[in-house]
Structure formats: structure tokens, C-alpha cells
Amino acid sequence: MNLFPKSVKSLMNDFNRRVKNGKNGFQDFDEFLKWYNNQIKECYYCGLKEKESQILVTNILKSNRFPKKGISGRGTSRGMHLEVDRINPEGKYSKENCVLCCYFCNNDKSDVFYGDKYKEFSKDRVGFLRKLIKELSKQKDVEDE
Numbered sequence: 001m002n003l004f005p006k007s008v009k010s011l012m013n014d015f016n017r018r019v020k021n022g023k024n025g026f027q028d029f030d031e032f033l034k035w036y037n038n039q040i041k042e043c044y045y046c047g048l049k050e051k052e053s054q055i056l057v058t059n060i061l062k063s064n065r066f067p068k069k070g071i072s073g074r075g076t077s078r079g080m081h082l083e084v085d086r087i088n089p090e091g092k093y094s095k096e097n098c099v100l101c102c103y104f105c106n107n108d109k110s111d112v113f114y115g116d117k118y119k120e121f122s123k124d125r126v127g128f129l130r131k132l133i134k135e136l137s138k139q140k141d142v143e144d145e
């Protein structure tokens, strides 16, 4: 199976949307494109390769967000390409703050986890969550003293 790279047109549409929303931190589209082209096409969080994601969403897994019969259209192209993700969601899209992320991790992170916190969470989900509770109760103990 061939890899379908994300088109420059589509990258530019995404870039222009971020500019419009005031979220762009790249100098210009050329700087963004250069950054994008230099990225290894695998998920920063789980390591899934773009090609593997394309195989999954066109041949194996089903969702209304995935391409229909292997053809991606408006609203049905999730999973076809790695997504540009901000490590710190409050920061702008910039060289320093962006990584490529698979659909599965991006969807799973939601707006709850980000950056290395999500990496930690995904390694041991319940362990990570219980650690958060433990940290809170330690804080409470200190406050109660």
C-alpha cells in the first residue's frame, strides 16, 4: 500500500485557519512547511506511523470520521494523516510547541492531558490517575497540619 502524503493545499488550509484564529506561531507558511516536511511521520506519543494509521482507517477500523470505502472526503479523513498537536495547548502553533500526533492519541488526550503528561498517562492509565489522587491527598495532609 502506498503512503498518501498530506497535500500542500491541505496543509495551507490548516495553516490559514490557525492564522485566522490567532493561533499561529510560525513565521509564515514556508517555515511551517519546512518544519512539517522535516518531521518523522510517526506519532510523538505512541509511535504509530502515518502509513500504519492509513491502513487502519481505510481497511480495518470503522468510524464516521474515517474515509468511506477508502476514500476520504469532507469530515471523513481523520486518521489519514498525523495531526499537528500543541504540547502546551495554551501556547501557539510553533516549531517549539508542535508535534505530530495520531488520530487515536489526539482523540484520547481530548482537552484533559497534554505533552508528556499524556505520555505518562498512556503508559499506565489507572496508575497515573491514582497518582494524581495520591498527590492531592498529600497536599491536603500538609494543609491540615
Ligand SMILES: [Zn+2]
Pocket: 043, 044, 045, 046, 047, 048, 101, 102, 103, 104, 105, 106
Ligand atoms: Zn499516537
